[in-house]
Amino acid sequence: MYSYNEFDEAFVRERVAQFRAQVERRIDGSLTEDEFKPLRLMNGLYLQLHAYMLRVAIPYGTLNPDQMRQLAMIAERWDKGYGHFTTRQNIQYNWPALKDVPDMLDALADVGMHAIQTSGNTIRNVTADHFAGAAADEIEDPRPYAELLRQWSTDHPEFQFLPRKFKIAVSGAKADRAVVRAHDIGLEIVKNDAGEVGFRVLVGGGLGRTPMIGKVIRDFLPKEDLLPYCEAVVSVYNLLGRRDNKYKARIKITVHENGIDEVRRQVEERFALLREQFGGADQELLTEIRAAFAAPDLPARPLDAFERAYNSDPVFRAWADTNVTEHAAPGYGLVTISLKAHGQTPGDATGDQMRVMADLGEAFSHGELRISHEQNVILPHVHKSDLPEVHARLKAAGLGTANVGLISDIIACPGMDYCALATARSIPVAQQIATRFDELKLEHDIGPLKIKISGCINACGHHHVGHIGILGLDRAGVENYQITLGGDGTEDAAIGTRTGPGFAYDQIVPAIEKIIGAYLDQRDAPEETFLQFYKRVGMDPFKAALYDAEEKQRAA
Amino acid sequence: MSRQFTPKVVTANALLEGDVVYLTEDDRWTREHREAELIEDEAHAQIRLVDASARADEVVGAYLADAIPGPNGPEPVHFREVFRTRGPSNYAHGKQAD
Ligand code: SF4
Numbered sequence: 001m002y003s004y005n006e007f008d009e010a011f012v013r014e015r016v017a018q019f020r021a022q023v024e025r026r027i028d029g030s031l032t033e034d035e036f037k038p039l040r041l042m043n044g045l046y047l048q049l050h051a052y053m054l055r056v057a058i059p060y061g062t063l064n065p066d067q068m069r070q071l072a073m074i075a076e077r078w079d080k081g082y083g084h085f086t087t088r089q090n091i092q093y094n095w096p097a098l099k100d101v102p103d104m105l106d107a108l109a110d111v112g113m114h115a116i117q118t119s120g121n122t123i124r125n126v127t128a129d130h131f132a133g134a135a136a137d138e139i140e141d142p143r144p145y146a147e148l149l150r151q152w153s154t155d156h157p158e159f160q161f162l163p164r165k166f167k168i169a170v171s172g173a174k175a176d177r178a179v180v181r182a183h184d185i186g187l188e189i190v191k192n193d194a195g196e197v198g199f200r201v202l203v204g205g206g207l208g209r210t211p212m213i214g215k216v217i218r219d220f221l222p223k224e225d226l227l228p229y230c231e232a233v234v235s236v237y238n239l240l241g242r243r244d245n246k247y248k249a250r251i252k253i254t255v256h257e258n259g260i261d262e263v264r265r266q267v268e269e270r271f272a273l274l275r276e277q278f279g280g281a282d283q284e285l286l287t288e289i290r291a292a293f294a295a296p297d298l299p300a301r302p303l304d305a306f307e308r309a310y311n312s313d314p315v316f317r318a319w320a321d322t323n324v325t326e327h328a329a330p331g332y333g334l335v336t337i338s339l340k341a342h343g344q345t346p347g348d349a350t351g352d353q354m355r356v357m358a359d360l361g362e363a364f365s366h367g368e369l370r371i372s373h374e375q376n377v378i379l380p381h382v383h384k385s386d387l388p389e390v391h392a393r394l395k396a397a398g399l400g401t402a403n404v405g406l407i408s409d410i411i412a413c414p415g416m417d418y419c420a421l422a423t424a425r426s427i428p429v430a431q432q433i434a435t436r437f438d439e440l441k442l443e444h445d446i447g448p449l450k451i452k453i454s455g456c457i458n459a460c461g462h463h464h465v466g467h468i469g470i471l472g473l474d475r476a477g478v479e480n481y482q483i484t485l486g487g488d489g490t491e492d493a494a495i496g497t498r499t500g501p502g503f504a505y506d507q508i509v510p511a512i513e514k515i516i517g518a519y520l521d522q523r524d525a526p527e528e529t530f531l532q533f534y535k536r537v538g539m540d541p542f543k544a545a546l547y548d549a550e551e552k553q554r555a556a
Numbered sequence: 557m558s559r560q561f562t563p564k565v566v567t568a569n570a571l572l573e574g575d576v577v578y579l580t581e582d583d584r585w586t587r588e589h590r591e592a593e594l595i596e597d598e599a600h601a602q603i604r605l606v607d608a609s610a611r612a613d614e615v616v617g618a619y620l621a622d623a624i625p626g627p628n629g630p631e632p633v634h635f636r637e638v639f640r641t642r643g644p645s646n647y648a649h650g651k652q653a654d
Contacts, residue, residue, distance in 0.1 A: 027572070029613035047616055049636075050643055050650045051574035080649055095649065097573050345646045416636060417644035425639075427646045477634055 003292070004112040011155065012109045015116060019043045020102035027099060044115025045101055048418050054093045054101060055118040056108060060128035060146040060170070061089035061371040065358040068369055070111040072354035078104050083354070085339060085347040087411055087462055088167070089127050089371045090118055094418055116154065121162045123153035123234070127169045129178045130372035133295060134380040136328045139189045140197055142172035144290045145226060148282065152227050159234055163241030164249035166234065167206075174491070179373060181205045181214045181493035182465060184251045185233055192220045199226060203233060203263065204255030207459035211495045212252040215260045217267060225271075228278045232271035236263065296366035298329040301383055309388035316391050318444075319402035324387065327380075333387065335365070335379040336372070337394060338401040338409060342438040343431050346412045347375030356397040364390055373462075374411055376404065407442075407449045407516070408434035411462055415455025415472060416479075422455035424472025424479040424505075429453055432509045437516075446516060449530045450489070465489035467531050468515060469496045470508065479505040485515070485542060486534045497539060499546055511546055518545035564601045565592040565623045565630055566608045567640070568615035576640045576651070577615060579608050585615060587651060589641045590629030595620075 004012070019039070026036040040046075044055040056071075063071075071091055075083045078100045079093040086092055096104060108114055117124055126146045133141040149168055153159065159166070171178040172189040180186030186202035199221040205214025221229055237251045240258060248257075255263050309316050324333040337357060340346050349357070357377050361369040364386045370378035382390060394400045403409050410433060413419065415426030430453055437443050452466030456473075463469030469484035480502040487496030503511045518541045523533045534542075566579035577585040578592035586592065595601040601620055608618040622633040632638045643650020 027613075032612050033571075033616050047569055047574055049640055050576060051569075080647075094644075099572065416639055417646055422636075425645060427644075431646065474636075479635060 008112070008151075009109070012112075012114045012116070015043065015114070016102060016105045016109055019105060023098060023102055038120070040101075041119040042116070043101075043105065044118040045096075046119065046420075048094070048414075048420050049416070049422075050418070051095045052098060052101070053418065054096050054104060054115060055086075056091050056093070056113060056115045057118050057125040058089050058091060058113070058371050059150050060126060060132070060143045061130050061373075062128075062132075062143060063361075063369045063371065064111075064367050065362040065369065067111045067113060068354050068358035068361065070107060070113070072351035072358070074104050074107050075354070076351040077107075082348050082350045084345070084414065085349065085371050085375050085377070087373045087375060087413070087460055088125055089130075089373055090125055091371070092414070094414075120160075121164050121166075122160055123149075123156065123162075123166045123168065126150050126153070127167070127178055127183075127373060129171045129173055129176075130370040130374075130378050131177055131325065131334055131380065132172060132370075133293060134327050134329075134332075134334050135173045135175075135177075136326050137175055138173040138328065139191060140172045141293055141295070142170040142178075142187070142189055144286060144293050145187065145189075145199075145223075146170045147289045147293075148227065148286050149230065151285070152231070152282070159238065162234070162238055163243045163254075164246070164251075166237070166251070168230070176489075176491040176493070177372075179462065179465065179489040179493075181491075182207050182211075182462070182489065183214065184237075185230060186214045187226075190220065196222070198222050201229065201233075204252040204260070205493075206250050206252040207462060207464045208250070209247055209457045209459075210252065210256075211459070211464040212256065213493045213495065215255060217260060217264050224280075224283055225275060227282045228274040229267070229271050231274050232267045235274075236266045236270055240266070296368075296381055298327075298332055298366075298381060298383075300331055301385055303331060303384055306384035306387055309391075313388075315395075315400075315402075316388060319391055319400060320387060322402045322406065322444075323404045324382075324384075329381075331385075332381055332383050335382050335387070335390060336404045337377040337379065337399050338403055339376050339399075340403055340409050340434065341398055341401045342403075342408055343435045345427050346410050346430050349377070353397050353399055356393060356399065360390055360393060374409065376409070403434075403443060405448050405450070406444065407437050407446050407451060410434060410451045410453060411466070412453040413455050413461035415453070415461075419455060421458060422472070423457070423474040424455055424481065426453040426455040426461055426470070426472055429470060429472070429481065429505075429508055433512055436509050436513065442516070442520075445526070446520065447526065447529055451512070452487070462489060463487070464495045465493065466496060467534070468512065470512075473502065475502065481505070481508045481511075483508075483511060483515070483546075485539065486531070488531065499539065499542055501547075514545040515542055518542055561596070561598045561601075562622045562633070563624065563630070564595045564620040565589070566595070566601075566604050566618055567592070567621050567637075568608060568618035571612075571614055571616055574616075579604060579618075583607075587654075588629075589623075589632055589637075590626070592623070592630050594623055594625060594630040 202214030454461035484496030
């Protein structure tokens with residue numbers, strides 16, 4: 001795994017020392033909040049509804065066991081014993097006291113982590129496929145490129161004051177598990193007709209107030225041109241992007257207003273200049289980085305222990321069927337640890353749970369853990385014969401829920417339980433939906449289904465790309481929830497369509513039940529997934545289920 | 557005739573812990589909504605807000621929030637302010653734990 005070089009280490013330590021002095025000066029009154037706010041945001045420190053919040057970057061979602069243990073220690077020593085994993089592969093601490101934050105940052109630096117560029121109008125944490133370097137359908141591990149992008153974008157002098165925040169995601173597989181089409185720059189590793197590996201580059205994707213699917217700006221970019229090309233995109237955006245209106249400042253609007261062809265023309269022009277300047281230094285760096293991501297040695301081993309457990313223990317079998325994905329190496333699996341126990345807060349893990357996951361990563365997954373944008377944790381390289389032991393230990397820690405990809409595996413942003421920008425709550429809605437469908441024992445019958453919930457139009461909960469999306473709003477001083485259907489965050493990305501009028505807080509779970517009822521009653525066969533059904537029949541049966549009874553009541 | 561003025565409280569977050577606080581009549585910061593000064597006059601509300609905002613080494617982000625009189629003191633009106641008096645709904649953390 002990649003570890004920080006001396007330059008990174010010195011840079012992070014210096015930033016912590018600076019911030020420590022800034023916090024002291026804020027507390028003793030020599031800095032005003034107006035002066036201090038940009039400084040704290042540069043270091044990932046937000047002020048939310050009830051307390052401060054520290055957002056820590058987990059670059060491309062990859063962690064080693066020591067880092068995970070340190071996250072546990074920080075949660076217990078300076079927070080309330082848990083952390084919240086986010087849809088951008090970050091972790092958030094919801095209750096730090098201001099004076100403790102420099103110590104927390106120092107503790108992070110001890111394991112090569114930080115909170116830099118997790119806020120502000122900069123290039124944010126670069127995210128990647130959480131199955132990177134292990135997936136059976138992968139062309140190449142995207143993380144060396146994500147790391148190259150991280151080093152290039154960290155403290156990049158030209159890009160500290162962009163018109164707005166800027167998010168990059170990289171995927172190296174055929175299936176898109178990183179929602180690359182909803183990013184400012186989405187990078188897909190592809191093979192061209194000549195068999196060469198390069199990138200398909202998309203720009204202008206994004207959710208939020210004006211959701212847009214990214215547009216292809218370059219069908220095939222040779223690998224070695226990655227940095228100059230990305231720099232060209234960001235610098236064209238830096239000039240063209242609007243600074244007069246926050247809501248029109250993201251690159252998706254720049255692309256929309258100028259047209260993809262004009263943006264492409266300007267990017268290519270700038271790229272021609274930059275390409276010379278890079279001169280290949282980045283390629284030497286990439287070679288070093290790549291060595292750090294070399295795949296672990298995964299020898300073939302007998303599968304008897306796995307087969308025995310699989311055939312004799314139905315609980316284990318259900319878990320293995322839903323939470324384990326085939327690995328590129330025969331006999332191995334990718335374990336997705338669900339942080340979505342029914343009724344719990346999506347994405348939360350206690351310090352104890354983090355340590356259990358760290359230990360399992362160490363013993364059974366070649367020292368690697370991943371955080372997914374779906375707010376789960378992944379052990380990427382587990383031999384199947386170790387799965388019974390892994391499952392038993394997860395179960396004992398309350399981490400054995402077999403629901404990955406099912407209706408209770410819900411993405412939910414913090415919403416109005418924490419976030420100062422929220423217009424409604426999202427966590428309790430997720431908790432109630434998961435609890436309800438667990439009671440109904442329908443989860444496995446319903447099959448693959450992604451519900452995504454955001455507590456405001458900013459869409460951190462990716463509701464636009466949920467098969468069922470839920471958006472919490474404030475309608476005349478009351479929480480109200482809009483439902484969208486048919487969204488898709490994969491390579492077939494689509495923005496969901498609104499069903500119609502929204503639902504009150506106590507009506508949202510019944511509304512979801514009606515939607516599921518319509519699907520179960522009318523699907524062709526159990527094999528027809530919710531999304532396939534929606535694509536075949538459209539909105540009508542759902543509208544009927546949601547609103548007809550109401551209309552009849554009103555008419556009566 | 558001018559429109560009816562909805563009474564207000566001055567609220568903010570404490571600088572050190574980030575906890576929600578309210579301004580009392582005798583210029584203390586309290587953690588209890590019911591102890592807040594209920595301000596019924598618009599001009600007075602603006603003055604109290606200016607005073608509160610000046611106390612930058614104690615609080616962050618002071619603003620006026622709607623409130624109504626209740627049997628034990630002022631009560632919040634909007635659900636966001638109700639949540640701020642309690643804490644999150646997924647754990648017994650924040651004020652509701654004290
Ligand atoms: S979607 Fe809105 S409520 Fe949810 S975390 Fe983002 S900004 Fe906050």
